[in-house]
Amino acid sequence: MGARPLLNRRLDGLGTTIFAEMSALATATGSINLGQGFPDTDGPEEVREAAVRALREGRGNQYPPGPGVPELRTAIADHQRRFHGLDLDPDTEVLVTAGATEAIAASLLALLEPGDEVIAFEPFYDSYAACVAMAGAVRVPLTLRAPSFRPDLDELRALVTPRTRLLLLNSPHNPTGLVLTPDELTAIAELAVERDLLVVTDEVYEHLVFNGAHHPIAALPGMRERTVSISSAGKTFSFTGWKVGWVTAAPELVTAVRTAKQYLTYVSAGPFQYAVAEALRLPDSYFETFRADLRHKRDLLAEGLTAAGFRVFHPEGTYFITTDITPLGEKDGIAFCRTLPTRCGVVAIPNAVFYDDIEAGRPLVRFTFCKKDDVLEEAVARLSRLSPA
Numbered sequence: 001m002g003a004r005p006l007l008n009r010r011l012d013g014l015g016t017t018i019f020a021e022m023s024a025l026a027t028a029t030g031s032i033n034l035g036q037g038f039p040d041t042d043g044p045e046e047v048r049e050a051a052v053r054a055l056r057e058g059r060g061n062q063y064p065p066g067p068g069v070p071e072l073r074t075a076i077a078d079h080q081r082r083f084h085g086l087d088l089d090p091d092t093e094v095l096v097t098a099g100a101t102e103a104i105a106a107s108l109l110a111l112l113e114p115g116d117e118v119i120a121f122e123p124f125y126d127s128y129a130a131c132v133a134m135a136g137a138v139r140v141p142l143t144l145r146a147p148s149f150r151p152d153l154d155e156l157r158a159l160v161t162p163r164t165r166l167l168l169l170n171s172p173h174n175p176t177g178l179v180l181t182p183d184e185l186t187a188i189a190e191l192a193v194e195r196d197l198l199v200v201t202d203e204v205y206e207h208l209v210f211n212g213a214h215h216p217i218a219a220l221p222g223m224r225e226r227t228v229s230i231s232s233a234g235k236t237f238s239f240t241g242w243k244v245g246w247v248t249a250a251p252e253l254v255t256a257v258r259t260a261k262q263y264l265t266y267v268s269a270g271p272f273q274y275a276v277a278e279a280l281r282l283p284d285s286y287f288e289t290f291r292a293d294l295r296h297k298r299d300l301l302a303e304g305l306t307a308a309g310f311r312v313f314h315p316e317g318t319y320f321i322t323t324d325i326t327p328l329g330e331k332d333g334i335a336f337c338r339t340l341p342t343r344c345g346v347v348a349i350p351n352a353v354f355y356d357d358i359e360a361g362r363p364l365v366r367f368t369f370c371k372k373d374d375v376l377e378e379a380v381a382r383l384s385r386l387s388p389a
Contacts, residue, residue, distance in 0.1 A: 010133045018353045031341040032379045034367045035349045043238035051275035060270025068096025075277040076246050084216045092251040095258050098268040099243035100204045100232040105131045106261035107200045107228045112137040116165035123354030125174050141356050149176040153187045166198040172205035175366040176322050177315020179209050185217050193222040200228045207236045207287050210295045211316040225250045233276040242272040294319055301369040304380025309387045319370040326363045328386055333365045344382045
């Protein structure tokens with residue numbers, strides 16, 4: 001092929017994801033995987049049985065409708081009204097996707113032109129960088145800094161230029177656990193309206209808020225017509241392999257996103273869509289118990305990491321804990337995570353891979369706590385070998 005590189009230059013530096021690398025390392029070393037964010041137990045039995053029932057009844061075994069099965073679109077609209085007070089038309093304002101990852105990709109590919117600027121909170125989930133790059137746009141990071149990881153709203157305003165097209169938000173935020181406050185959301189919304197910006201907001205951890213509450217920015221004045229809200233079933237119901245996500249937005253935005261989405265997967269997860277429709281209608285007690293269980297797991301792991309010598313930043317939401325390794329005499333999170341499996345039999349993720357400013361994230365390491373209690377207890381026991389005491 002001569003000297004021309006095979007990989008599109010927009011994807012330079014975006015090779016194998018850190019999740020694939022670290023999960024492979026976990027398998028190779030037999031380590032406890034506290035890196036990639038997937039539960040080690042299945043979600044509610046009645047939801048799993050709903051998927052089996054749909055398979056047996058032949059619902060969704062062939063191509064489902066492009067926007068998603070009507071039962072799920074209606075359930076998503078009902079969920080948004082029930083939890084967030086948002087009234088949506090399931091036929092024109094809801095789009096089912098192959099997980100939130102496809103929803104993000106389709107939204108950015110649909111709404112961005114080459115050269116557009118996208119402001120995103122740094123550290124950012126790795127697919128954000130890839131999708132912005134594939135759209136030919138330019139990512140502009142707003143760095144969230146320890147210990148609070150709160151956004152500097154004056155800095156955000158200063159980052160907006162005539163080329164800024166879109167704000168890419170994530171709250172609750174992976175990996176820091178930040179949950180945007182109503183005042184922060186109001187300020188961001190006012191800026192978006194003033195500068196006529198689109199907003200794409202990733203809300204997959206909406207039911208995992210331990211301090212305060214989740215408030216969708218789409219509910220604020222002037223935001224309904226400029227916001228694409230994204231969520232999914234994977235994190236809330238512990239069925240990450242089903243890859244059922246969704247977009248909710250005004251009709252013209254949903255139409256734009258669907259235009260891109262139809263050339264990505266077209267459709268997916270037919271029988272699982274019916275099951276997720278039932279999951280979204282579970283009683284409040286399910287969501288309350290789920291949140292309480294994850295809060296307990298957060299506290300269990302946080303205590304163990306603190307005892308092991310890490311500086312722990314307690315997350316307000318998600319199922320990740322960010323830590324600082326410098327109290328352990330370590331400086332480089334990437335090197336630390338690559339040797340941790342052989343040293344302790346535990347896998348974590350270096351936060352530096354979520355930063356453009358590598359130095360800002362170099363000493364930070366992320367652990368997930370969406371695992372069984374006995375797994376977390378064993379991981380804590382292994383990590384105690386690091387304690388300088």
